[in-house]
Amino acid sequence: LRDQSFLDLKVTIDEVRCGLNSPSINPFALRRTEFENLIRVCGSRDVKDLHYFQQLFWMGHSAAVWDCRAATEITKDWNGIDQIVLRNPRGALARVSLHGAQVTSWRNEHGEELLFTSSKAIFKAPKAIRGGIPICFPQFGTCGSLELHGFARNRMWFIDDNPPPLPANDSIGKSFVDLLLKSSEEDMKCWPHSFEFRLRVSLTTDGDLNLISRVRNINGKPFSFSFAYHTYLLVSDISEIRIEGLETLDYLDNLLQKERFTEQGDAITFESEVDRVYLSSPNIIAVLDHERKRTFVMRKEGLPDVAVWNPWDKKAKSMVDMGDEEYKQMLCVDGAVFEKPVILKPGEEWTGRLQLSVVASSFCSERLGLDRDGL
Ligand SMILES: O=P(O)(O)OC[C@H]1O[C@H](O)[C@H](O)[C@@H](O)[C@@H]1O
Numbered sequence: 323l324r325d326q327s328f329l330d331l332k333v334t335i336d337e338v339r340c341g342l343n344s345p346s347i348n349p350f351a352l353r354r355t356e357f358e359n360l361i362r363v364c365g366s367r368d369v370k371d372l373h374y375f376q377q378l379f380w381m382g383h384s385a386a387v388w389d390c391r392a393a394t395e396i397t398k399d400w401n402g403i404d405q406i407v408l409r410n411p412r413g414a415l416a417r418v419s420l421h422g423a424q425v426t427s428w429r430n431e432h433g434e435e436l437l438f439t440s441s442k443a444i445f446k447a448p449k450a451i452r453g454g455i456p457i458c459f460p461q462f463g464t465c466g467s468l469e470l471h472g473f474a475r476n477r478m479w480f481i482d483d484n485p486p487p488l489p490a491n492d493s494i495g496k497s498f499v500d501l502l503l504k505s506s507e508e509d510m511k512c513w514p515h516s517f518e519f520r521l522r523v524s525l526t527t528d529g530d531l532n533l534i535s536r537v538r539n540i541n542g543k544p545f546s547f548s549f550a551y552h553t554y555l556l557v558s559d560i561s562e563i564r565i566e567g568l569e570t571l572d573y574l575d576n577l578l579q580k581e582r583f584t585e586q587g588d589a590i591t592f593e594s595e596v597d598r599v600y601l602s603s604p605n606i607i608a609v610l611d612h613e614r615k616r617t618f619v620m621r622k623e624g625l626p627d628v629a630v631w632n633p634w635d636k637k638a639k640s641m642v643d644m645g646d647e648e649y650k651q652m653l654c655v656d657g658a659v660f661e662k663p664v665i666l667k668p669g670e671e672w673t674g675r676l677q678l679s680v681v682a683s684s685f686c687s688e689r690l691g692l693d694r695d696g697l
Contacts, residue, residue, distance in 0.1 A: 394406055394407065394408055394409075394497055394498070394499050395407045395409070396481075399417075399419060399426070399445055400445065401445040401446055403419055403420055403421045403445065403478075404419075404420045405417050405418060405419045405420065405426065406418045406420075406481070406499040406523075408497040408498065408499060408523065408524065408525040409497060409525070410431075410497060410525050410526065410527055410529060411527065412431040412527070412529065413431040413432075413433065414428075414429060414430055414431045414525055414529035415427065415428075415429045415433075415525070416428045416429070416523065416525045416531055418499055418501070418523045419445070419451065419454075420478055420479050420480070420481075420501070421445065421447055421451065421476075421478060421479075422450060422451065422456055422457060422474065422475040422476060422477065422479070423457055423474070423479040423501045423503065423521045423523075424450070424451050424454050424455060424456050424457065424475060425437065425454045425455040425523055425531065425533070426439060426451060426453065426454040427439070427454065428454075428531050428678070430529050430680060431529055435556055436555070436556055436618075436678075436680060437453065437454050437455065437553070437554055437555065437556055438453050438454075438554040438555060438556040438557075438648075438651055438652035438653075439451070439452065439453030439454055439554070440452040440453050440643055440644045440645060440648055440652075441645050441648065442642070442643045442644055442645055442648075443643050444642075444643050447476055447477075447478070448476045449476070449643065450471070450475040450476055451475075452554075452641075452643040452644055453554045453652075454554060455533065455551050455552060455553050455554070456471065456475040456552040457474045457475050457521065457535070457549075457551065457552075458471035458472055458474070458475060458548075458549060458550040458551075458552050458656075458658075459472045459473075459474040459475075459519060459535075459537070459547060459549050460472045460473075460474070460513055460515075460517075460545075460547035460548070460549070461547065461548055462548040462549055462550040462629070462656075462658055462659070462660055463548070463576065463599070463629075463660065465548060465660070466548070467512070468512060468513060471550070471552065472547075473509055473512070473513070474503055474519065475552075477503055477506075477509075479501040479502060479503045479521070480501065480502050480503075481499065481500065481501060481502075482500040482501060482502035482520060483500075485500040485502070485520050485522070486520070486536075488522065488534065492522065492524070492532070492534060493524075495526060495527050496524040496525060496526050496527075496532065497524065497525050498522055498523060498524030498525070498532075499522070499523055499524075500520060500521070500522050501520070501521045501522075501523070502518065502519070502520055502521075503518075503519040503521075504516075504517070504518050504519075505517050515539070515541050515545035516539075516540045516541040517537055517538060517539060517540060517541070517545070518537070518538045518540055519535065519536070519537050519538075520535070520536040520537075520538075521533065521534070521535050521536075522534040528679070529679075529680070530677055530678060530679040531677070531678045531679075532675070532676070532677050532678075533551055533675070533676045533677075534673065534674075534675050535549070535551075535672075535673065535674045535675075536671055536672070536673050537549075537664070537666065537671065537672045538666075538669075538670070538671040539666035539667065539668050539669060539670050539671075540668075540669075541668055542668055543668065544665055544666060544667045544668065545665075545666060546663040546664060546665045546666070547659075547663055547664055547666075548658070548659055548660050548663045548664070549625070549658060549659045549664065549674060550625075550629055550656040550657065550658035550659070550660070551625070551656055551657050551658070551674075551676045552629075552654060552656045553620075553654060553655055553656050553657070553676075553678070554652050554653075554654055555609055555618055555652065555653050555654070555655060556651060556652065557609075557611050557614070557651060557652065557653050558611050558613035558614040558651070559613055559650055559651075560592045560632055560649065560650050560651070560652070560653060561591075561592060561593065561650075562611065562612045562613045563591070563592060563609060563610065563611055563612075563653055564589040564590065564591055564609075564610045564612070565589060565590040565607065565608070565609050565610075565630065565655065566589045566607070566608045566609075566610065567603065567604050567606060567607035567608055567628075568585060568590055568600045568603055568607065568628060568630070569585055569586070569587050569588060569589060569590075570584065570585055570586070570587055571584070571585050571600045571601060571602065571603055572584050572585075572600070572601045572602075573585055573598045573599060573600040573601060574598065574599045574601070574660075574661070575597070575598050576597035576598065576599070577595065577596075577597050577598075585600065589610075590630065592632055592653070594634055595632065595633060595634035595636070595637055596630055596631060596632050596634075597630075597631050597633075598629065598630050598631075599627050599628070599629045599630075599658065599660045599661070600627060600628045600629075600630065601626070601627050601660075601661050602626050602627070602661075603626065603627060603628045605621060605622050605623060606619065606620070606621050606622075607619075607620045607622075607628060607655065608620075609653065609655055610683060611683070612683065614683075615682060615683045616680050616681070616682060616683055617680065617681050617682070617683050618655075618678060618679070618680055619678070619679045619680070619681060620655060620657065620676065620677070620678055621676070621677040621679075622657040622674075622675060622676050622677070623673075623674070623675040624659070624672065624673050624674040624675060625657035625658055625659055625674045625675075625676065626658075626659060626661070626662070627657075627658045627659060627660040627661055628655060628656065628657060628658060629654065629655075629656040629658050629660065630653070630654065630655055630656075631653075631654040631656075632649055632652065632653055632654070633649050634649055635647075635649060637649075657674070657676045659674065
């Protein structure tokens with residue numbers, strides 16, 4: 323931090339540590355190039371300093387030139403596995419484990435957790451972590467010869483330092499991490515297709531959580547797969563929850579051998595075990611938590627189907643990694659590709675996007691634009 327680019331700014335490290343209280347640093351007065359220098363300096367590993375820089379930068383300039391990769395930090399989870407912590411300048415946070423590339427925590431600016439993770443979750447391969455957002459690939463559910471939900475959630479992923487570019491909007495103003503999974507020899511034995519799976523997880527200034535999956539066929543022949551972001555939302559009480567956006571859709575009921583039914587015209591509520599895949603859904607879904615007075619808004623692209631799951635009491639009791647009563651605090655609502663698997667020819671790439679936001683419940687469906695297109 324004491325290198326030339328820092329000295330150029332004519333501020334000392336202590337002044338930066340004093341952050342916005344320092345009279346000699348007026349972030350609004352710093353030139354753009356000076357901030358860019360700061361960000362370069364942020365390439366250092368000193369996390370405490372990074373956060374001050376980010377705060378300064380945020381106050382001084384909108385996200386326009388902020389290289390938000392500086393807002394990421396690599397730590398170990400309690401099991402010793404690397405995890406990436408993403409922060410935004412307002413204090414929101416997301417944690418992503420290299421085990422499964424699974425988002426294990428998403429907190430708003432008040433430090434409130436928004437995703438469910440079971441107190442009995444096992445953070446150890448080969449078991450998938452019960453909670454957060456497991457990535458189900460190349461198979462969602464039991465439709466195929468692979469283990470339930472495929473192998474991606476049970477693999478160690480890598481940080482991808484040089485991913486193929488995404489549109490500028492996916493980087494500017496977001497702290498993010500890019501992860502990569504490639505087919506291993508072991509995977510090829512049960513799923514003989516070469517692929518590259520790139521996942522970007524990002525956190526916006528508003529605290530939204532974005533996931534972008536890109537699957538590329540690097541095989542000599544086509545392959546197909548199903549997929550889901552198996553999203554465990556943390557809710558106050560499942561009996562108080564309503565989902566809007568799935569009314570009148572057809573769904574496959576996993577509790578009745580995938581028989582096809584048509585949903586009624588009302589929002590979906592819960593009073594027993596539910597395990598369904600709603601087909602060809604709109605791209606915006608709202609999950610209303612009346613008691614906590616908040617609504618999760620899920621926007622998606624490339625993910626036509628939506629799986630809804632709550633194990634209820636009996637199934638919860640039979641699961642080793644789930645507390646008996648914990649089903650009351652969770653609801654899985656998954657953006658998915660299920661009915662019509664993705665088919666990729668050699669060299670082709672598929673993209674599936676999910677954006678999760680939380681708004682106060684006073685927002686009504688019309689304001690959320692549930693009838694509109696999503697992302
Ligand atoms: O226990 P897991 O392998 O994580 O699966 C948990 C659940 O995921 C999905 O929602 C399936 O539709 C359910 O049938 C399954 O029980």
